[in-house]
Amino acid sequence: MALPKDVPVYNRRDRFDPVPELAELRARCPVLRTELHAGPSSQVVGWLVTGIEESREVLSDMERFTTLPPADTEAQSRRLQNIGNLLHYDPPDHTRLRKMLNPEFTMRRLRRLQPRIDAVVEECLDTMEETGSPADLMQHFAWQIPGQTACDLLGVPQDDRAELSRQLDITRDDGRGRARQMAAGRAFRAYFQQLSVRERRDPGDDLLGMLVREFGDDITDEELEGLAASLTSAGIENVAAMLGLGILVLLEHPDQLALLLDRPELIDRAVEELLRYVSVIPTLSPRTALTDVPLGGQVVPKGERVVCSAFAANRTAAPGGPSKDGFDITREPAPHMAFGHGVHYCIGAPLARMQLRSAYLALWRRFPKLRLAVPHEEIRFRMPSSRNYSVDTLPVAW
Numbered sequence: 001m002a003l004p005k006d007v008p009v010y011n012r013r014d015r016f017d018p019v020p021e022l023a024e025l026r027a028r029c030p031v032l033r034t035e036l037h038a039g040p041s042s043q044v045v046g047w048l049v050t051g052i053e054e055s056r057e058v059l060s061d062m063e064r065f066t067t068l069p070p071a072d073t074e075a076q077s078r079r080l081q082n083i084g085n086l087l088h089y090d091p092p093d094h095t096r097l098r099k100m101l102n103p104e105f106t107m108r109r110l111r112r113l114q115p116r117i118d119a120v121v122e123e124c125l126d127t128m129e130e131t132g133s134p135a136d137l138m139q140h141f142a143w144q145i146p147g148q149t150a151c152d153l154l155g156v157p158q159d160d161r162a163e164l165s166r167q168l169d170i171t172r173d174d175g176r177g178r179a180r181q182m183a184a185g186r187a188f189r190a191y192f193q194q195l196s197v198r199e200r201r202d203p204g205d206d207l208l209g210m211l212v213r214e215f216g217d218d219i220t221d222e223e224l225e226g227l228a229a230s231l232t233s234a235g236i237e238n239v240a241a242m243l244g245l246g247i248l249v250l251l252e253h254p255d256q257l258a259l260l261l262d263r264p265e266l267i268d269r270a271v272e273e274l275l276r277y278v279s280v281i282p283t284l285s286p287r288t289a290l291t292d293v294p295l296g297g298q299v300v301p302k303g304e305r306v307v308c309s310a311f312a313a314n315r316t317a318a319p320g321g322p323s324k325d326g327f328d329i330t331r332e333p334a335p336h337m338a339f340g341h342g343v344h345y346c347i348g349a350p351l352a353r354m355q356l357r358s359a360y361l362a363l364w365r366r367f368p369k370l371r372l373a374v375p376h377e378e379i380r381f382r383m384p385s386s387r388n389y390s391v392d393t394l395p396v397a398w
């Protein structure tokens with residue numbers, strides 16, 4: 001398959017597998033000074049970390065690494081689109097905001113959403129049945145489930161959901177041009193501004209209502225709307241990518257799929273293995289060294305960028321342990337980096353797992369003969385230059 005030139009080498013892959021350059025780096029040079037892709041058309045020199053231990057060191061060290069860009073001023077770092085997005089905060093502000101959200105993301109609290117998630121999954125399957133085979137699984141299934149779940153969590157009224165989803169579609173459609181994508185991004189954010197105003201006035205029984213009731217005086221209006229917008233987009237895009245790619249991996253490994261359908265109690269392991277194997281976020285947000293930091297036998301100078309490859313870490317076998325290149329749902333569960341590591345570890349991980357568990361099993365319960373409706377080679381993967389690894393369409397038949 002032809003690999004796009006505008007995607008940095010560390011984010012390129014051959015379907016699900018790392019390109020040989022990444023595998024070689026991981027083995028020979030866990031911390032490498034190289035050209036990093038720093039935006040749609042700019043390169044900066046920085047550090048690529050492919051070693052698992054070195055990545056953990058970077059991601060858990062909040063005193064010596066920040067997620068803010070180098071030499072950023074307070075004014076720049078709090079650009080409007082970043083306000084409320086936890087990934088753009090360091091402690092103590094990160095700790096303050098995350099503490100407000102944590103109680104809403106415990107398994108105990110999230111469990112109330114499970115019946116609704118199961119119902120949304122069944123509604124999607126009903127629609128697919130009504131529409132008839134073949135159908136695009138991304139459109140009818142993979143985007144719908146996290147879309148409805150995130151809106152339920154945040155308290156987005158039913159009537160507003162279609163328009164919100166349309167704006168989100170435009171932001172990820174590179175064919176529409178940068179200006180339209182940015183305008184859709186602003187409209188998406190503006191929607192959450194209005195919703196936050198409404199929730200301030202009349203807090204509902206949802207996440208935004210809870211934030212207003214419990215912490216209304218400790219959180220600014222911009223933070224509230226930014227939290228809502230970033231939770232929604234992070235929650236939808238990554239789960240959708242994991243649904244699409246996870247289903248494709250299972251279709252391409254019929255022995256593993258048969259094992260899962262025969263022993264559905266393996267679903268938790270299967271979900272973890274899919275998260276590890278697919279690694280929809282191949283490289284985590286860049287960090288910046290706040291001081292000179294010794295790392296993997298090198299010294300990262302103060303002010304330089306560091307990018308950790310979760311994908312490389314997820315494919316690294318423990319010394320003397322089994323290879324991590326293959327897909328095996330009976331694998332002994334081991335920590336992976338698909339949800340990141342350290343203080344920015346994905347807050348939505350339990351909610352993502354709930355959706356994946358429910359959706360993978362229900363899909364095959366309804367359509368036991370599910371198959372791709374086009375040859376494997378025709379599936380086009382979306383290489384991430386800044387976002388996640390995914391497919392735009394996944395035509396299936398049953």
Ligand code: HEM
Nearest residue numbers: 086087234235238239242284285338339340344346348352
């Ligand atoms: C399979 C689905 C998901 C994957 C693979 C995923 C992956 C990740 C990763 C890798 C990070 C850390 C990024 C970094 O350190 O640079 C992260 C952070 C985050 N994720 Fe997720 N995520 C998923 C689902 C969700 C969901 C469902 C939500 C919310 C409803 C969510 C909200 C967030 C937020 C708010 C952060 C920032 C946390 C912080 O900075 O403290 N994610 N996610």
